[in-house]
Amino acid sequence: MRSDRGQSAPLGLKIAAACGLLFLHLPILLIFVYAFTTEEKSFVWPPPGLTTQWFAVTWNRPDVWEALSLSVRVAAISTAIALVLGTLCAAAVSRTRFFGRETISLLVILPIALPGIITGIALRSAFALADIPFSFWTIVLGHATFCVVVVYNNAVARFRRTSGSMIEASMDLGADGFQTFRHVVLPNIATALLAGGMLAFALSFDEVIVTTFTAGQQQTVPIWMLEELIRPRQRPVTNVVAMVVVLVTLLPILFAYYLTRDGDQIAGSGK
Amino acid sequence: MSLDAAISRAPAPAILPGSGGLRGAFSDLFWRRPKFLLALMLLPPLLWLGIVYIGSLIALLLQSFFSIDEFSGLINRQFTLKTYGDLFQPANLDIILRTVTMAALVTFASAVIAFPIAYYAARYARGRWKALFYLGVMLPLWSSYLVKIYAWKLILAKEGILTWLLAKLNLLWLLDAWLSLPIVGGNSLSVSFTGTFIVFVYVWLPFMILPVQAALERVPGNLVEASSDLGASPGQTFRNVLFPLALPGIVAGSIFTFSLTLGDYIIPQIIGTSRLFIGQAVYSQQGTAGNIPLAAAFTVVPIVIMGFYLWGAKRMGAFDAL
Numbered sequence: 217m218r219s220d221r222g223q224s225a226p227l228g229l230k231i232a233a234a235c236g237l238l239f240l241h242l243p244i245l246l247i248f249v250y251a252f253t254t255e256e257k258s259f260v261w262p263p264p265g266l267t268t269q270w271f272a273v274t275w276n277r278p279d280v281w282e283a284l285s286l287s288v289r290v291a292a293i294s295t296a297i298a299l300v301l302g303t304l305c306a307a308a309v310s311r312t313r314f315f316g317r318e319t320i321s322l323l324v325i326l327p328i329a330l331p332g333i334i335t336g337i338a339l340r341s342a343f344a345l346a347d348i349p350f351s352f353w354t355i356v357l358g359h360a361t362f363c364v365v366v367v368y369n370n371a372v373a374r375f376r377r378t379s380g381s382m383i384e385a386s387m388d389l390g391a392d393g394f395q396t397f398r399h400v401v402l403p404n405i406a407t408a409l410l411a412g413g414m415l416a417f418a419l420s421f422d423e424v425i426v427t428t429f430t431a432g433q434q435q436t437v438p439i440w441m442l443e444e445l446i447r448p449r450q451r452p453v454t455n456v457v458a459m460v461v462v463l464v465t466l467l468p469i470l471f472a473y474y475l476t477r478d479g480d481q482i483a484g485s486g487k
Numbered sequence: 488m489s490l491d492a493a494i495s496r497a498p499a500p501a502i503l504p505g506s507g508g509l510r511g512a513f514s515d516l517f518w519r520r521p522k523f524l525l526a527l528m529l530l531p532p533l534l535w536l537g538i539v540y541i542g543s544l545i546a547l548l549l550q551s552f553f554s555i556d557e558f559s560g561l562i563n564r565q566f567t568l569k570t571y572g573d574l575f576q577p578a579n580l581d582i583i584l585r586t587v588t589m590a591a592l593v594t595f596a597s598a599v600i601a602f603p604i605a606y607y608a609a610r611y612a613r614g615r616w617k618a619l620f621y622l623g624v625m626l627p628l629w630s631s632y633l634v635k636i637y638a639w640k641l642i643l644a645k646e647g648i649l650t651w652l653l654a655k656l657n658l659l660w661l662l663d664a665w666l667s668l669p670i671v672g673g674n675s676l677s678v679s680f681t682g683t684f685i686v687f688v689y690v691w692l693p694f695m696i697l698p699v700q701a702a703l704e705r706v707p708g709n710l711v712e713a714s715s716d717l718g719a720s721p722g723q724t725f726r727n728v729l730f731p732l733a734l735p736g737i738v739a740g741s742i743f744t745f746s747l748t749l750g751d752y753i754i755p756q757i758i759g760t761s762r763l764f765i766g767q768a769v770y771s772q773q774g775t776a777g778n779i780p781l782a783a784a785f786t787v788v789p790i791v792i793m794g795f796y797l798w799g800a801k802r803m804g805a806f807d808a809l
Contacts, residue, residue, distance in 0.1 A: 225611040226721070232603035237620075239600070240627040240692065243638035246648065250641055259641045261648040297535075305532040308525050320529070323536050329742070330793065331750015333766045334547075334786045335540070337773055341550055341783070342543035361540050364532065392514035393524075415629070422631045425753065441633045445640070445757050458634045469629045473622060 244462060251459040256452055270452040280457060283440040290352070290436060291420040294359035298416045299409060301360070302367025307401075310375035327362040335362065336429030343430070350432025358430040359423060363416035370412030370476070371405060378404045407475040414468035414475075422465060437461060551783035562779060570780040574788075579768070583788055586765040589680075590748035593687040594695075594741045600688065601695040601740065602733070608696075609703035610711075624700075628693035636757055639686045643677040643758060673760060683759035690754065691747050695740035702736025703729075735804045742793075742800055749789040765789060 225233075251270065253263035274280055305324055309317055327335055339358050348354060382404070386396040424438035431439060437457070444454040517524040553562055554569045573579070608620035627635070642649050653659050666672040666679065673679030706729065714724040752766025763771070765788060772782035 225607055229603055229607055229611075233607035236600050236604040236692075236696075237623050239689070240623065243635065243642060243689065244627065244630055246641055247634060247638050258646050259644040260646040261641075261651045301532040301535055304528045308528040312521065312525055314522075314525065320533070323541070324532070327536075327540055329746060329797075331746055331766065331789050333750045333752055333769055334544070334790065337769060337782060337786060338543035338547040339539075340773070341779055342546045344779075345546055357539055361536065364536070387518070392511060393517045394510060394514055418629055422629075422633075424633055425751075438631070438633050441631075441637070442753065445633065445637060454637070458631075458637050461631045461634050465629060465631055466626065469626060470622075473625060477618070 247455070247458050247462060250455045251452075253452070253455070256450075259451075270456045273450075274453050274456040274460075277453060279435070279440065280453070283435045283437045286352075286434055287421055287436040287438075290355050290359055291417045293356050294363050294420045295413050295416045297356070297360040298363035298367045299413050302364045302412065302416075303371050303405070303409060305364070306368050306371035306375055310372050311380070324365050324368050328365050332362075332423075332425035333429075336426040339426070340429040350430065350434075352434070354430045354432070355427060355434070355436070358426045359420040362423070362426065363420055366415045366419055367409065367412035370408045370415070374405045374408035411472040411475040414472040418465050418468045422461075547783050547786065550780055551787055553780045555778045555780055570784045573781055574784045579785075582763050582765060582768050585762065586749055587792065589684065589687065589764065590745045592684060593691065593748045594744040596684070596688045597692050597695040597744045598699070598737050598741065600692060601699050602737075605696050605700035605703055605733075605736075606729070609700050609706075610708060624693050624696050628697075632690065633753075635690055636686060636754055639682070639689065640677060640758060643675070643682045643685070645675040645677070647677075649676065677758050678760060680760060683755050686754050686758050687748050687751070691744040694743035694747070695737070698739035699733055699736040702733050702739070706732045738800045738803050742796060745796060746789070746793050749792065 249263065250259070252266045252268065254265035254267045255263055302324075305320065309320055335358065339354075339361075343350070343354055378401075382400055383396055386400045387393075391399065422438060424436075424442055427436055427439055428442070435443070441454065441457065441461070444451075444457075448454065550562075551570055552566050552568070553564050554567045555561070556563050604620070604624070608617065608624075612620045641647055644650075650659070650662070653662050662676075665681065666675070671679060671681045671684075673681075676682040676685075710728055710732075711724055714728045715721070719727065750766050752764065752770045755764045755767055765785060769782045769785045772778045772785060
C-alpha cells in the first residue's frame with residue numbers, strides 16, 4: 217500500500233496544523249465561559265465571577281422561546297421540502313445522462329454559490345412585485361431553496377457509491393419499480409438522506425442573511441441574536457443563547473457525521 | 488429480505504406478465520419509458536428552483552434597469568441605464584474596490600492558513616486522528632455564523648481577552664502601533680478593518696480547508712518521495728509538486744471565500760468601520776434609502792465578478808476538487 221505509513225510529519229507542519237485548529241476552536245470555547253460571567257455591561261476578561269443565574273433569566277424570557285419555536289418550525293418544514301426535492305434531483309442526475317445535466321447541478325448549487333444577500337434581495341423584490349405579504353411561508357420558501365443543495369450533495373454521493381446492478385437485480389427478480397424503491401433503493405440511501413436532512417436542519421436553523429429579507433417582523437433565533445448584536449439589551453442573556461445555539465447545532469452535525477462515516481465501501485460491489 | 492424471498496420462489500417465466508392495477512401500470516410505464524420517469528423526477532425540483540429562485544433573480548435584474556425618481560422617491564418602471572450610471576459614481580466604485588480587495592486578501596490568508604491543516608490531515612493523519620481532523624474542520628464550519636461573529640466581538644473588544652493577553656505579554660505597544668496605522672487601524676480592533684479581516688478569515692476558513700484537503704488526498708505520497716529522492720529540497724517539492732497539484736483545490740476553496748466575502752453585510756456591520764462594503768450598500772439602498780433599482784444594480788457586481796471567477800475556475804479544473 218502506501219509507503220508513507222508510519223512516517224511522522226515535520227515539526228513545523230505539526231505546529232502550523234495545530235495552531236490552525238486552535239484558531240478554529242478557541243473562539244467557540246470562549247462562548248462557554250462568557251455564559252457564566254457575572255459581568256453585565258461589558259465583555260471584560262477575565263470574568264470577575266462565575267454564576268448560573270443567567271440560565272434562569274433566559275429560561276423565563278418569552279421572546280427567546282418564541283424565536284426558538286419559529287426557528288424549529290421553519291427548519292422542520294424547509295428540511296422536509298428540501299428532502300423531497302433534493303432526492304428527486306439527485307436520483308435523476310445520478311442515474312441517467314441527459315442534455316442539460318450539468319446545468320441542473322449548477323442550478324441546485326447556485327443558491328449557496330451566489331452570496332446570500334443576492335438570494336435574499338431577489339426573493340424580497342419578487343415578493344414585493346407579486347404583492348405577497350411576509351409570513352411564516354415566505355421564510356420557508358427562502359430556506360427550502362438553499363437547503364436543497366445539502367440534501368442533493370449527500371444523496372448524489374450515496375447514489376454514486378450504490379451500484380446500479382442492485383436495482384437491475386431487483387427488477388430481474390420480479391420487483392416492480394415501487395418495490396425496488398421501497399426495498400432496495402431506500403435502505404441504501406436512508407442514512408445519507410438522514411444526514412442530509414440533519415445538515416439542512418442545521419443550515420436553516422442558523423440562516424440569517426436570507427431570513428432578514430424574507431421574515432418581515434417575525435424573529436427566528438438568528439434574527440433575535442442579530443438584533444442583540446446591533447442593539448444589545450441584556451448581554452448575559454445573549455451569551456446564554458449563544459451557548460445553547462452552539463450545543464443545538466453541534467448534535468445534528470455529530471450525528472450526521474456518525475451516519476455517513478463508513479462511506480468508503482460501495483454497497484453491492486463485493487466480490 | 489425481499490430479494491431472498493424472490494430467489495427461493497419457483498423459476499419464473501422468462502417474460503413476466505404485467506403486475507396489474509394502477510401501481511403496476513405506472514411501474515411498467517416507468518420501465519418502458521425511462522425518459523418519462525426522469526421528467527417526472529426532475530419536474531418538482533426544477534419548478535421550485537426555476538420559479539422561486541431563477542424567477543426572483545430575473546425579477547431583481549429587471550429592476551436594475553428601472554430608475555428612481557429623485558423628487559418623489561417613487562420607482563419609475565421604464566427601461567433606462569441611468570441606474571448603472573449611478574453605480575459608477577466614485578463613491579460606489581470605492582465600495583466595490585474595497586470589497587474586492589478585502590475578498591482577495593481574505594482568500595489569500597485563508598489559503599495560507601488552510602494549507603498546513605489540509606496537508607497534515609491528508610497525508611499524515613490516520614484512523615482516529617483523521618476523524619478528529621475531519622470533525623475539527625466540520626464543527627466550526629457548521630457552528631452558528633452569528634455565534635462565531637459574537638465570539639470575535641468578545642475577543643476583539645477593548646476590555647476583551649486579546650488586549651488582556653497582549654498586556655500579560657507586554658506587547659500592548661505593538662497593538663497600539665498597529666491601531667495607529669492609517670487604513671487598517673482604528674479606535675480598537677473591533678472597529679477596524681483588521682478586525683473585519685480576521686473575522687472574515689475565521690468564518691470562511693473551513694470552506695477553504697475541505698477542498699484543499701480533497702485535492703491533496705489525491706496526491707500519491709510516493710510523488711513527494713520521488714521528488715526528494717531526485718534531490719529536491721522540501722521547498723522545491725512544495726513549489727514544483729505539491730502546490731501545482733493542490734491548486735485546483737485552492738481555487739475551488741477560493742470560490743467560497745471570495746463569493747462569501749463579496750456578499751456579506753453582517754460581519755462588516757458588527758465588526759468594522761463605518762465605511763461600507765457591497766453587501767451593506769445593497770442592504771441600505773433597498774432598506775432605508777428605498778432605492779431598489781440601485782440595490783439591484785449593486786448585486787449585479789458580485790454576480791458578474793463571480794461569473795468570471797467561476798469561468799476561470801472551471802478552466803483550471805477546480806470543480807473536480809469540490
